Amino acid sequence: MLPKLPILNYLICCLLLCTACNKASNEPYDKVAAFEDLWSSFNRYSASIDARNLDWSGLRAQYLPLVNNDMSATAYFELMSQFLLAIRDPHVHLISPTRAMYTIDYLNYRRNINFNLTEQNYLQSVERHSASIVSATINDSIAYLYASDFKGDRETVAAIYKEIIQKQQSKKALIIDLRENDGGSVYNAQSLLNRIAPERKLWHTTENKTLGGFDEKFNWYFEPTTPSFKNKKIIVLIGRYTISAGERFSIGANLLDHVTTLGDTTANTQGSVMGREMLNGWKYTLTFERCLAPDGTNYGGVGIAPDIYVPTLSLDLNTEDALLEKAIELVE
Amino acid sequence: MKSYLLSFVFVFSLHPLWAQITSVPFSLGIGAGVDLIANRDISASPLEYSGFGLPLGLNFFESTGKFTQQFELRLILPQLTNNYRLSTPFQTELTNWYKVNLQYQLLYRLGEDHQHAVGGSFQSNFFLKEYDFLDGVSWDFATSLHLEYSYTLVLNEKSFLMSQVALPLVGFVNRKPSLTLDEVFLNDFYDEGGMSLLKYGKWKTLSPDWWQVQLDLLYHWQINTKLNLQAKLGLNYYQIQFPEKVNHLNFPIRCYLNYQF
Numbered sequence: 144m145l146p147k148l149p150i151l152n153y154l155i156c157c158l159l160l161c162t163a164c165n166k167a168s169n170e171p172y173d174k175v176a177a178f179e180d181l182w183s184s185f186n187r188y189s190a191s192i193d194a195r196n197l198d199w200s201g202l203r204a205q206y207l208p209l210v211n212n213d214m215s216a217t218a219y220f221e222l223m224s225q226f227l228l229a230i231r232d233p234h235v236h237l238i239s240p241t242r243a244m245y246t247i248d249y250l251n252y253r254r255n256i257n258f259n260l261t262e263q264n265y266l267q268s269v270e271r272h273s274a275s276i277v278s279a280t281i282n283d284s285i286a287y288l289y290a291s292d293f294k295g296d297r298e299t300v301a302a303i304y305k306e307i308i309q310k311q312q313s314k315k316a317l318i319i320d321l322r323e324n325d326g327g328s329v330y331n332a333q334s335l336l337n338r339i340a341p342e343r344k345l346w347h348t349t350e351n352k353t354l355g356g357f358d359e360k361f362n363w364y365f366e367p368t369t370p371s372f373k374n375k376k377i378i379v380l381i382g383r384y385t386i387s388a389g390e391r392f393s394i395g396a397n398l399l400d401h402v403t404t405l406g407d408t409t410a411n412t413q414g415s416v417m418g419r420e421m422l423n424g425w426k427y428t429l430t431f432e433r434c435l436a437p438d439g440t441n442y443g444g445v446g447i448a449p450d451i452y453v454p455t456l457s458l459d460l461n462t463e464d465a466l467l468e469k470a471i472e473l474v475e
Numbered sequence: 476m477k478s479y480l481l482s483f484v485f486v487f488s489l490h491p492l493w494a495q496i497t498s499v500p501f502s503l504g505i506g507a508g509v510d511l512i513a514n515r516d517i518s519a520s521p522l523e524y525s526g527f528g529l530p531l532g533l534n535f536f537e538s539t540g541k542f543t544q545q546f547e548l549r550l551i552l553p554q555l556t557n558n559y560r561l562s563t564p565f566q567t568e569l570t571n572w573y574k575v576n577l578q579y580q581l582l583y584r585l586g587e588d589h590q591h592a593v594g595g596s597f598q599s600n601f602f603l604k605e606y607d608f609l610d611g612v613s614w615d616f617a618t619s620l621h622l623e624y625s626y627t628l629v630l631n632e633k634s635f636l637m638s639q640v641a642l643p644l645v646g647f648v649n650r651k652p653s654l655t656l657d658e659v660f661l662n663d664f665y666d667e668g669g670m671s672l673l674k675y676g677k678w679k680t681l682s683p684d685w686w687q688v689q690l691d692l693l694y695h696w697q698i699n700t701k702l703n704l705q706a707k708l709g710l711n712y713y714q715i716q717f718p719e720k721v722n723h724l725n726f727p728i729r730c731y732l733n734y735q736f
Contacts, residue, residue, distance in 0.1 A: 170564040170565055172565075180521050184521070187654065187719075188654055188655065297665065328658075329658055330658070330662065349658070351653055351655050351657045352654060352655065353653060353654060353718075354654065354718070354719075358653060361657075415655075415657060415658055416609065416610075417609060417610045417655050417656070418606075418608030418609030418610060418611055419519075419520065419608065419611075420520050420521070420522060420567060420606070420608055421521075422521050422522065423565055424522065424563060424565025424566065424567040426607075426608045428608075428609055431654070431655040431657075432655070432657060432658075
């Protein structure tokens with residue numbers, strides 16, 4: 144006789160499994176367990192905890208008693224945001240279906256550029272190469288390159304930098320404006336650095352978080368290429384909104400004798416970022432990579448200071464670009 | 476879940492009326508089915524993603540008084556079966572997923588009645604998941620040799636049931652190399668595409684680090700002298716412990732129409 148019953152059971156279970164896929168999004172969840180998982184995930188994956196000397200167990204002890212399953216989703220989001228803001232890492236975001244928290248909005252940072260004003264009052268022969276890369280000339284003798292990020296296809300971006308540097312070869316100096324560069328691919332940052340670096344040199348090292356600590360160091364080098372600006376005066380403008388790969392570029396710029404960094408300290412997070420999700424489906428991001436300057440300095444939690452510091456609070460962004468004027472003065 | 480397991484235990488523990496094995500000449504066919512999946516990969520997300528996909532498959536089968544050989548290839552690719560999402564109760568979804576299962580079995584029949592058979596199989600199981608958050612990619616890819624046992628029940632002159640159980644002996648288990656996908660890894664991926672993923676893996680024997688159990692129940696129906704139909708119900712569970720734990724359970728249900736040569 145055929146075993147009809149087990150096969151029928153099997154098919155019914157299959158159907159139940161299928162229907163189980165269509166549950167509503169307001170699925171109840173254990174808020175305490177979700178917090179514990181969030182805490183534990185940062186403990187395992189985040190490179191920012193060591194860099195910032197955080198008492199991670201102390202933070203758990205501080206926040207765990209505040210979590211309970213009766214609190215509203217809004218209150219829970221607020222609490223989780225407060226917990227994550229303790230890391231002060233601009234890479235850390237928390238996204239629920241209805242709300243978003245971006246750490247950088249809570250660090251009291253100010254921008255030190257108003258690009259519309261800069262473009263209108265200071266730049267000539269402006270060329271937009273992509274959504275984030277603009278080149279121009281200043282006073283016919285200075286090349287200007289603005290990059291609001293280092294995102295994009297590596298070969299495309301490399302070709303843009305090459306074209307800009309090639310075109311501006313006759314200029315006596317170059318100003319690279321990274322004041323609102325919010326990062327992207329470190330390879331794109333390296334591509335630009337390679338066009339200003341005079342020799343192969345250690346740029347920085349990176350280590351990725353593992354369950355037991357960090358993996359082995361990976362060395363990043365300047366790999367000079369032509370055409371380049373290696374023998375001319377270069378000013379790199381940075382600020383609190385220079386983030387991630389923009390900050391790694393700043394580490395490199397500070398290592399080069401013919402390059403001067405000018406502006407404010409960078410954001411404070413240089414390693415690569417990744418996403419994960421909480422037990423309730425909310426998304427978050429964290430920095431999983433430790434980035435060290437050649438002398439071993441970890442700028443995580445601190446940011447890279449410029450060679451010439453100009454306090455952002457002293458700037459009036461509605462009337463002038465005092466930083467750019469200072470940069471022009473330095474190269475003239 | 477318990478119902479599933481009880482069903483299989485029941486099928487495997489039947490005391491059937493045995494009859495002589497039906498010989499099936501080499502036959503080749505195509506088919507389709509439903510693959511029910513539940514997967515939790517901690518190194519990507521603490522949530523379990525479940526749902527189903529619709530695999531397309533290629534199958535060959537041959538059985539004589541001495542041996543049985545089977546080959547099966549099942550593909551679930553977004554290009555073939557889009558819109559079938561694996562999701563969580565919180566409506567987060569995999570943006571894409573790919574599942575490829577390849578298996579070749581060779582079983583030698585034992586005893587005079589040929590009801591029992593033992594042998595081995597070569598399997599290659601690939602499951603790639605793309606999550607909807609930044610750099611949310613994970614995969615498990617195991618190529619392995621298995622010990623197989625099967626038990627055949629002839630139902631009548633046109634049909635038989637064949638139950639099978641497989642346990643892994645040794646395998647090359649390919650997972651993401653570390654907790655995170657760093658720039659060096661992404662650079663490799665950028666330069667070499669999917670082939671770069673094959674660099675990362677570990678040889679494993681059956682252990683808490685990697686274990687798997689696979690059950691299959693095959694129903695064979697001889698339609699006429701040139702065609703046969705094979706329906707298969709399966710259960711496949713595996714667990715891999717690196718870089719963090721992945722649990723995978725799936726129930727493939729498939730049906731093939733084979734042409735006999």
